[in-house]
Amino acid sequence: PRDVLVVNPNTTASMTDRIGAAARAAAAPTTRVLAVNPSMGPASIEGYYDEALAVPGLLDTIIRHERAARDQGGALAGIVIACFDDVGLDAARCVADAPVVGICEAAMQTAGLLGGSMGVVTTLNRSVPALERLAQRYGVADRCTVRAAEVPVLALEDPASGALDRMRAVIARLLDEDGAECIVLGCAGMADLARSLRQEFGVPVVDGVSAAVTLVEGLATLGLRTSKRGGYAAPLPKAYTGVLAGFAP
């Protein structure tokens, strides 16, 4: 079997469990999904400040699990960053041996194969600019609309929160007003809603967790890993002080 590490960069274990279930539903039978989260960092990632403070815990989690795999004579086949802000994606690609896929990049590229335009439904309005920047980076900005349901990330943990109804209203707007031809779920915590929303709206609904697991399995199958020339070169030896002392390569 191949081991794929799926990291929820926030510290909410119940969300990690739901992300892991979605990842396992998408993974090949020969893939073992390890769904984990750091113990250090924000309980949820809602905007740029949380993004920054999630990165050290994310990187520490990746470093520890790759080291553990090596110590057991093996190696991770791939790593998924299960946060729709793709937090720490570039830094993770510098430090990881295994290929790293973020759920936003995976979802947007997958949606781009399915429709001329896509509509992203995310949680809070404060997260929208970050996702619009990612759409620019991933080359889909000219055919991507991002709208927020204005629900906190952790409201997705509570079926009674009304989050799903607010998401439904945003999806209807994305389809009817913005001309979206497919829908992207703009939060890892929405992963378990893809199937029901697909049936309800009759359009492709892309969950980034499933897309990222599938893509990273594909990289493993092709035997392809991150290029270590240039931007993703391994970190250079240097001092890291204070709470980051353990991050010295």
Ligand SMILES: O=C(O)C[C@H]1NC(=O)NC1=O
């Ligand atoms: O900002 C968001 O809604 C997305 C992002 N936040 C988080 O804690 N997990 C996520 O996928």
